Amino acid sequence: MIERLRYTFYPGCSLHSTAREYRESLEAVFSALGVELVELPDWTCCGATAAHATDERLALALPLENLSRAAKLRRDVAVACAACFNRLQLANQAVRQDNSVRAEMEKIIGRPYDGSVKVRHVIEILVQDVGLEAVREATRLNLDRLKVACYYGCLLARPREVSIFEDPENPALMDDCMDAIGAEPIEWPYKTDCCGAAYSLTNPAMAVRLSGEILSMAKEAGAECIAVACPLCQSNLDLRQRDIECHRGGRFELPVFYFTQLVGIAFGLAHRSLGLHRLAVSPGKVLASVGRMRQLAAPQQPEIK
């Protein structure tokens, strides 16, 4: 048994609503592995794209407000959302690199902060801190080399200074993780292409085009499902999949899992605890077809909360 790992958890806005299943599955998997996530009390939004497109100082101060409070808790900060991760990392680096920025930011947030808190993405924690050996050991069900297209999107890979990957053009952490649970990560070229992100609301045609390219490439490369680590990637590929099918013709029927959901399935955790019933494209067919998911094949009552 590995020693108990503890992190301060910054969930971010999406994990409270549109990406609830990311949070549910993350907590289920981490608790199965003995990793403890303690939510940062009264965390506030990182500002995402709207802040950095509007005012640079605002874009730095919003994440720093949270990091400076997390500093008092003396643990690494775990982040699941790729966009939050990116903003927190960039703000942290800006403070570390430039004393004048640090002074200005300390004045704005009203407390000292030197950029010393470590911001970690949950894939890093899973692969580097927990270790793939422990993940392999916790795996109970045989995924029978289910073909997964690991889709990383933009914000975990770029810019290079905040990237959690050795090679930002061809990341491997999620692939390694999928391999450890007995799935087969396929080789495909669109791992870090953009899905259209928040433009899903302001320019849906563009999001349909970009996400359509990704789905169609994944299908062509032989994927049975897609694994993601970002709430915006997930909702563009999953919730928009029907639109994209109507637009391009043909069917994809590619379930879009958070990578934590697939890990949880392999661990044999209850599907409800992994939020599988919240996916728009039903995963039932893919998983039942390889004879692992009798539980899911049964009809489920939708849950309204």
Add this chain to the structure above:
Amino acid sequence: MDGSQWQRIDTAFAQQLDPKGELRIFSCYQCKKCSSGCPMERDSELHPHQIIRMVQLGRRKEALRSRGIWMCVSCQTCLSRCPMSVNTPALIDALRTMARRREIPKSARQVSLFNRVFLESLKRLGRIYELGLMGTFKVSSFDLLSDVEKFPTMLRKGKLRLFPSFSGRRVNVKRIFERTKRAR
């Protein structure tokens, strides 16, 4: 050829956008690697390498009024592939920050409207209330019908919270907004 045909370029614009000289605007030699990898290239009349050129040449109006700066989805591909490490995403953010509301082309107003609605919600609650954000955005942009069929699915799947979640520290966020506004 006498010197009268030559004009000095106006570097004041570039300096204004990048007062600390961190973005490496003048290192760009137009290799176009940025534009080849840009996912928005098809939707923009000015491509990344052209935006950089406009800034180098001090052509304010063309840069600030372009649709291209609003179509940028901040995917950071241009920066990560640039052989000279020109920080194009940060340059585009600086242009968006500088552009006044009336300079934004009609076809790109949705984007700046979304940003405003987003920040307004954040300022009030300290967090983003997604259902409220989508609703307010739809009303403000006079586009009530698109994607309306997704709401029931999202509600049924428990993907939208009906009520906002407040942060107990939302006063801190408000203060950050006030202080950055003063410094602007």
